Each structure stands twice: as structure tokens, then as C-alpha cells.
Amino acid sequence: MLHLGDYLYEYKKGSDPAQMNDTTERFRQRRAAAFKAYYENMPLRKSSVPAGFDMKIYRTIQWGQLANFHMMDTRQYLDDQLAGDGWRKNVTERLAEDRSITGAEQEKWLLEGFRNSAQRWDILGQQVFFAERDRNQACEIDDVSMDGWDGYAASRRRITEGWVDANVRNAVVLTGDVHRNWANDVKVDYKDPASPVVGSELVCTSITSTGNGSGSTSDPVMAWNPHLKFYNDSRGYVNTRITKDALQADFRVLDYVTTPGSPVSTKASFQIQDGVPGLKARA
Numbered sequence: 001m002l003h004l005g006d007y008l009y010e011y012k013k014g015s016d017p018a019q020m021n022d023t024t025e026r027f028r029q030r031r032a033a034a035f036k037a038y039y040e041n042m043p044l045r046k047s048s049v050p051a052g053f054d055m056k057i058y059r060t061i062q063w064g065q066l067a068n069f070h071m072m073d074t075r076q077y078l079d080d081q082l083a084g085d086g087w088r089k090n091v092t093e094r095l096a097e098d099r100s101i102t103g104a105e106q107e108k109w110l111l112e113g114f115r116n117s118a119q120r121w122d123i124l125g126q127q128v129f130f131a132e133r134d135r136n137q138a139c140e141i142d143d144v145s146m147d148g149w150d151g152y153a154a155s156r157r158r159i160t161e162g163w164v165d166a167n168v169r170n171a172v173v174l175t176g177d178v179h180r181n182w183a184n185d186v187k188v189d190y191k192d193p194a195s196p197v198v199g200s201e202l203v204c205t206s207i208t209s210t211g212n213g214s215g216s217t218s219d220p221v222m223a224w225n226p227h228l229k230f231y232n233d234s235r236g237y238v239n240t241r242i243t244k245d246a247l248q249a250d251f252r253v254l255d256y257v258t259t260p261g262s263p264v265s266t267k268a269s270f271q272i273q274d275g276v277p278g279l280k281a282r283a
Helices: 004-011 024-041 104-116 149-165
Strands: 059-063 067-071 087-089 121-126 143-145 171-175 181-187 197-203 228-232 235-242 246-254 264-273 280-282
Touching: 067 104, 104 121, 104 149, 143 149, 149 197, 171 181, 181 246, 181 264, 197 264, 228 246, 228 264
Parallel strands: 067 121, 121 171, 171 197
Antiparallel strands: 059 067, 087 143, 181 197, 181 228, 235 246, 246 264, 264 280
């Protein structure tokens, strides 16, 4: 599968061609070619047909009265990553109220979608890690990724508060890009232990990227990030079944991907009950 970031991130709106040792004309040609390749290889509707070097991907898909799928684009419209990108410590600018990973127009579209929703489940399909993931245990130091929603903390808070204020019945974030499985509870305020859980995040691992993986189900950061409920370093997929009563997520993994014939097994299963925010592990 082709990943959104493979084609769109390099060509995000506002990118400086000079930073890529290119002219504006060639940069736009490359961007248009990237969008064309992405559209031709992904199951997108005609509404997403590229217009030259422009392409709108975010959209809502309604599945009867059961679910809304808000398919987002967190790669084209984001403010530039801070501090040279990557994992950085104590970057206070990441908390700035004017920083956005979605851009103003997409954020408005999503918040209106929450307010207008009459569905039982609202699913956010998006590209990068949503919940807070602090690699440093010390309270006076935070060490987070500038590439995920941690680099755009106010943007994440506005989206999360948006579904809370709109009384969204069940909010679930579906995430890729991390090349590892995670299952997380979502809060408005991760620094407050008493802050209630208001949603869930399911992070799908890669299909083949990074090879077979270690199979580890333990990451040290989970000890001081209690909302991070599950981790797994294997390749595979998440099989999700949504009914009016519950959402069931099975983390399906392969022992190896470097040669054919690997068996498939379920490493972990979680359930989200209708009207009860948060993940419940299932045997």
C-alpha cells in the first residue's frame, strides 16, 4: 500500500522549492506527478482527482446510521515541524495556540462534522500518532515527536474538545505511519491524571516496512504514559468490526515477512463499548 506521506508530505502546501534544490516550475511538476501517482494507486473517489499540483483528500464517508468516517489529511496543510523535526526535548513552541496540523479550513470542516453527526461512531482516519507519547519520565522534561500531534498540541486539543463539546457518542482515531502497533486512550489533558478518557486510538503497524520486527510487546514509555495500553513490534494489520453495541479491534500479526508462508495470529484484542470511552482488553 502506498502511504500518504510518501507522496504528499514532501509536497505540502507552502513548501519552499529552494529547500529541495529545485525551481518552482519543476517542483510543481513533481508535486503534480506525486498526486497523480497517489490517486491512481489508492481507492479514492472522483472528488479527489488532482487538479494539477493541487489535490483535496479530506472527506467524510457516511455508513448509514452506524458510522461517519472522517478521512483526514495531516500532511499537506500542517505548519512546519519545529526544531528540525524528529524527537526533541522541551520545545515550548509546540504548545502555541496558532499551530495547526490540519490547517484552518480542514479543522473547521471536521468540527462541523462533529456537530452535525447523528451516527453512533465517528471514526477519524489520519496519518500520524495522535495521543501524547512522552519519552522522558521526568516531569520537568518532555521529549516528544515534532512530526506527530505532539508537535501541534493546541491543534489536538481543539479537535478533541470539539468532539466532546459536540457530544460525539463514540470517537475513535485510526492511525498509521508509526510502523508499530499501539492502542491508546485519548484525553483532552494528558498532564492531568484525573482528566477523563474521551476516545480511543488504534495504530496499525506497517505491512512490510522495517522487516520482520522484534515481536516485542513492551515499550518503556508505557510506564509513565498510562493511557498507552498496548504496543507491538510486528508486521500485520488491525481487523476492526463495528456494530451498534461495540467496536472490536484485533491486532493481527505475522511472525515474519521476509519469506512467504508466515502464519497469521491475533496478538491482542480490544473492545470499545458503545457510550463507554476507552479500550477494554479482551482475552
